[in-house]
Amino acid sequence: MAAYLTSRLTDEADSALATNHDGSTLARRLSDKYSDRVATAFTVFGREGQFVPLPDNLPAGLSKALTAHGIERLYSHQQEAWEAARSGSHVLVSTPTASGKTLCYTLPVIASVLEAGAKALYLFPTKALAQDQVAELLELNRAGDLGVKAFTFDGDTPGDARQAIRLHGDVVVSNPDMLHQAILPHHTKWAQFFENLRYVVIDEIHTYRGVFGSHLANVLRRLKRICAFYGVKPQFILCSATIGNATEHAQALIEDEVATITRSGAPSGDKHILLWNPPVINPDLGLRASARSQTNLIARVAIKAKMKTLVFAQSRLMVEVLTKYLKDVFDHDTRLPARIRAYRGGYLPTERREVERAMRAGNVDGIVSTSALELGVDIGSLDAVVLNGYPGSIAATWQRFGRAGRRQQPSLGVLVATSAPLDQYLMRHPAFLTEATPEQARIQPDQPLILLDHIRCAAFELPFVAGDAFGPDDAGPYLQVLAEAEVLHQEGERWEWIADSYPANAVSLRSVADGNFVVVDRTEGRQTIIAEVDYSAAALTLYEGAIHMIQSVPYQVEKLDWDGRKAYCTRTRVDYYTDAIDYTKLKELECFDGSKAGEGSARHGEVHVVRRVSGYKKIRYYTHENIGYGPVNLPDQELHSTAVWWQLPQTVLDEAFRSRQHALDGFLGAAYALHTAAVVAVMAEPRDLQKAVGSGDGGWSAQVDAAGRGQIRAQDGGLALADALERFLPTVYLYDNFPGGVGLSEPLFRRAPELVTHALATIEGCECKAGCPACVGPVLAADENREETPRALAARVLRLLGAAA
């Protein structure tokens, strides 16, 4: 309670700041008052809008509908897109967030429906975005009485509606997973739709990266194959957020040329950006205040200044904690409608829709979200965005900041650094964020195992004839492997599907396991489902004893039915929240192949990755003191996958390093550099290929701790010291983060010497002093003057592993 009062007092102090403000004055006042916390301040200047009249060649009905809908002119990029689409090109629209990308494809699509009875397929990465889209189309439709039929087609579409959608849908709005599992394998039922398919619209293509993107590219190959069967060649209209290589990425996905539109004609105001480092509260230990406290402060000030504010947090738990703190200030009168709302995955769809509606209507003053709001969910415009921690990529940072800004008004964006080495590095070297280009999206659709999966699915859809290519390559060898597995039958020139199975069901485009958990509220005999939690998050948030928050209302999990995928909870009033303690370790199961790597070895094989939640901490609100632990007894999260790994014998390490701790730090840095090189080499997303450092015998695992040092966790989850270990055999693993593997690590093993050499070249060519996010990972300021820098230690490990200088 004392803490709560203190926070109220701080609030009073802030009230000087809190009269009506816009982003510009608030940024200035904050910079003045907290100059020691603002590491960098800069402004991204806005631009005037460029408007053009509605094109003359729009169908009359559509012009009328637009006018009736309040759209009397277009932004210049919308007109460019209209013309490019009408000229028959594939189109990529890559303009900033909230620049009106939707109209870029709506115009050509609706025009072709009205003029030629043509059909269009829309693909969105999430169901929520698809539903938004249909709602918007229907509004325009109503405004002009156009008679265009638009439907969502997803896993929730009831069976009896599907037939009608197949026959009568002009615009079918779906997702890649449905196209892959439900539409293509049943294409004959969609014959009329395909025969008239003119446009395929794919929005948010920047989300289709790495393995997911490689899958989508192959699903599109299958789509084009089916289209060719029905004698059509649809045009693609793609949209992307700002990434480093939007055009190349679009072309890699559809394997064709695109006309790119990047110059937005939408007006925008100035964006005032602050990089905010929490103040040092303990100079002896170099401890800074938490990012959470600072985010809370900035959001509070902005909301008091009557600015609509969006806070991005990095985890669902942090969303709830920040929501609670803001609600304690702004929503203590529960009779009034909530001014602060939370938004994240794991809420029921109805809850999310309700929050979106309230945001659009302007009834919410502050919203706290995970990355779920990074995509184009329509929540209206905002004045301020606060990021609680660096989101991990430049592209995501700008996308989140892009959420702020109404028309010409100045807006505020604040990035609050956590104590993580990467965040702290950014504060010291802001050019990493401000001067570098956003990340590139990479895909590798010809990766053999992915190709095998999709050729399998494609053969189910239409037979292959000898010499048929799939993508750029001859499908022959793959067809032969599939025939050996007895799913295909070769007869003369033709390869026909023969197995009694439905291959698309066995191929998941995303690395998420099935089986959502439902959270059931049993308070006072109720039996209400209050949330759905995906499998991967269940162990971390639904253990018995967990405080599970929804819109910051705490429920305590009383019983978890793991097999039944249900968690039962009751409403509770406690002054703490819970945070799971988990760790990951890795064990070799089988070595397929090995070779010498310098003084050590490189190997490739099957591994077993275990993630265990060993317990949880109870953390008191406001003070954040740890007030207790609880045990968790859940099955391990297991992953069988394939990996490549490198080891050095203990004797070599003893000779080369002053201590085991030095060697361990070297391995962690080398793992970082190898991972970076590997991700590029196989065009993977970092999340698809994971790195780990652990003991070769699975006895312990190591991570970089908050102080930037390697930290060893023993088998039981407790901390251990390197010198106390009987055997010390550190190993760098790179493994496929997919059940069974997706074939990323096998080529890495074949190219192991090249990778090690490349990782070393990156480190040696880096301009940093002791280590940075571009080479061995971010290092703390204190380590920049260390006698043996993390950079030097990592380079030594790589040289021992045979890296040629």
Place this chain on the structure above:
Amino acid sequence: MSDLASRLAALRKQAGGRSPASVGADSSANQPGLSPNKVGPAPPESPMNRLLQKPGVDLAALRRMAGVRERLGQPRMPPRTFSRDVPGEEIAPGLRYLEQRYAWPDAPSELDLTFARLTSARREHVLHFDTETTGLAGGTGTRAFMIGAADWHDGGLRVRQLYITTMAAESAMLRSFADWIDADTVLVSYNGKSYDAPLLATRYRLARMTNPLTGLTHVDLLHPVRRRYRQVWENCKMQTAERNLLRIVREDDLPGSEAPRAWLTYLRGGSSGDLVRVAAHNLQDVRSLSGLLVEAHGWAALDARHAQEGSLHGNEK
């Protein structure tokens, strides 16, 4: 296999020589979290670019990786002697035809279809049909390898069956079956509305042929039987109806679920033994369909009589 291996080696060579699908060609360091402090495209000869390389296809590796996921490869059956004889006459390459006739002088000339909420059908228009397929998975990957049809012809019941011994003969089979159907045909099946008819529609579509079943009256006996006997029998499978209504008990019947394996075995060069049993099973199915239809035809009259008797009893009271 060595042929395949050499093709793969060639493929890999070819692949290695080409630049990857135009992605990231101008990337400088593709650091996940952050890009390095240098702005603008790196020179094309940067070490990162040399790293970018298309993966090769190594068949052995591919098999092994696929194996981690699936553990493929059942032990093969040892070779033994078996028959490859198949019944019937080959009417087109890979398409075989079988015909049987059964005397049935007193079949009703007009069939009362009120049990199916329809009016009636003339005997000569009725075509009972049933398919045997490669599985139940559904979608475009399941096909019919046998179609049986029964109709009243020349004062008896005629059963005609088509089946294919090569995949290429599918079009010929579909064409032959279409020839048995005209605009007046009334189809009779058991669960055919949900299963056989959509499956054939898919096959005709894939063969780019007009689906002859489109728009025809289709009497699916499953639904009326289920309405009438759901509370009475343990289930309403075709063979239950056949046993209870027609007093037919099959001997040595090959279960329908075995049909895919039987045909595949023959297709892959194995014994024809079970395929012959599939033909017998299919023959019995379509014969029973005609029996069940005549049985159902009688329901309306029977019910009317019962109603009348019921009301007579009522009057006596």
